[in-house]
Amino acid sequence: MNFNIRELMSKDTTITFDQSIDMNRVIEGRPDITYISPVKVELVVRPEMGGVIDVRGELNAELKLQCSRCLTPFAKSYVIPFHERFKLADSPEEAEADEDFEFVSEERVDLTPYMEAEMYMNLPYAPLCDEDCQGLCPTCGNNRNDKPCGCSNEKIDPRLAALQDFFKKD
Structure with missing residues (x-):
């Protein structure tokens, strides 16, 4: 998905992109994400005025993930808003001075790296199948969302373990 800044400014026209692209590179190295749809x-x-090109829209994807607590696979749809503003940089100093724009040195702009970055930044760090996911029991490994296991997971500080029976009466 490319556009030419000078051509767009001279014609004062609007371009719409409505297509599907492959972003499998975004999930490489992520064992918790098994699939991303196109x-x-x-x-x-x-x-816009001042030689600025405004790009707005959204990215829609279906992901198959693995819960970070209970390891259950699940699917989730993501709708990610996308907004970037591009401007042709006349000099490198100008590009460093303003953070409101993505300054580009070439007239032709490829949107793919910007969309991949936006998708990557919106992927979950630790995906959860549900906010209330109980996870796996650290003792027996049972999925606590399915049924409680009854294991005692009370941790006793080993430095205080000798005092455990101190207050018990015979």
Whole structure:
């Protein structure tokens, strides 16, 4: 998905992108994400005053993940808003001065790296099948969401273990 900044500014037209792209590179090295569907991209690219190109829209993807607490596989849909503003940089100093724009040195802009970065930043750090997921029992390994196991998971500080029976009466 490319556009030419000078051409868009001179014609004062709007471009729309409505297509699906492969973003499997985004999930490489993530064992907790097993699948990402082709990402449906809906973007509107329009010129603004001052040589700025505004790109807005959203990215839609279906992911198959593994819960970080109970290791259960689950699927989740993500709708990620996308907004970037591009401007042609006349000099390197200008690019460092303003953080409101993505300054580019080439007239042709490829949106794919920006979309991949946005998708990557919105992936869950530790995916959960449910906010109230109980996870696995550290003693027996049972999934506590399915049924309680009854294991005592009370941790006693080993330095105080000798005092455990101190207050017990015979």
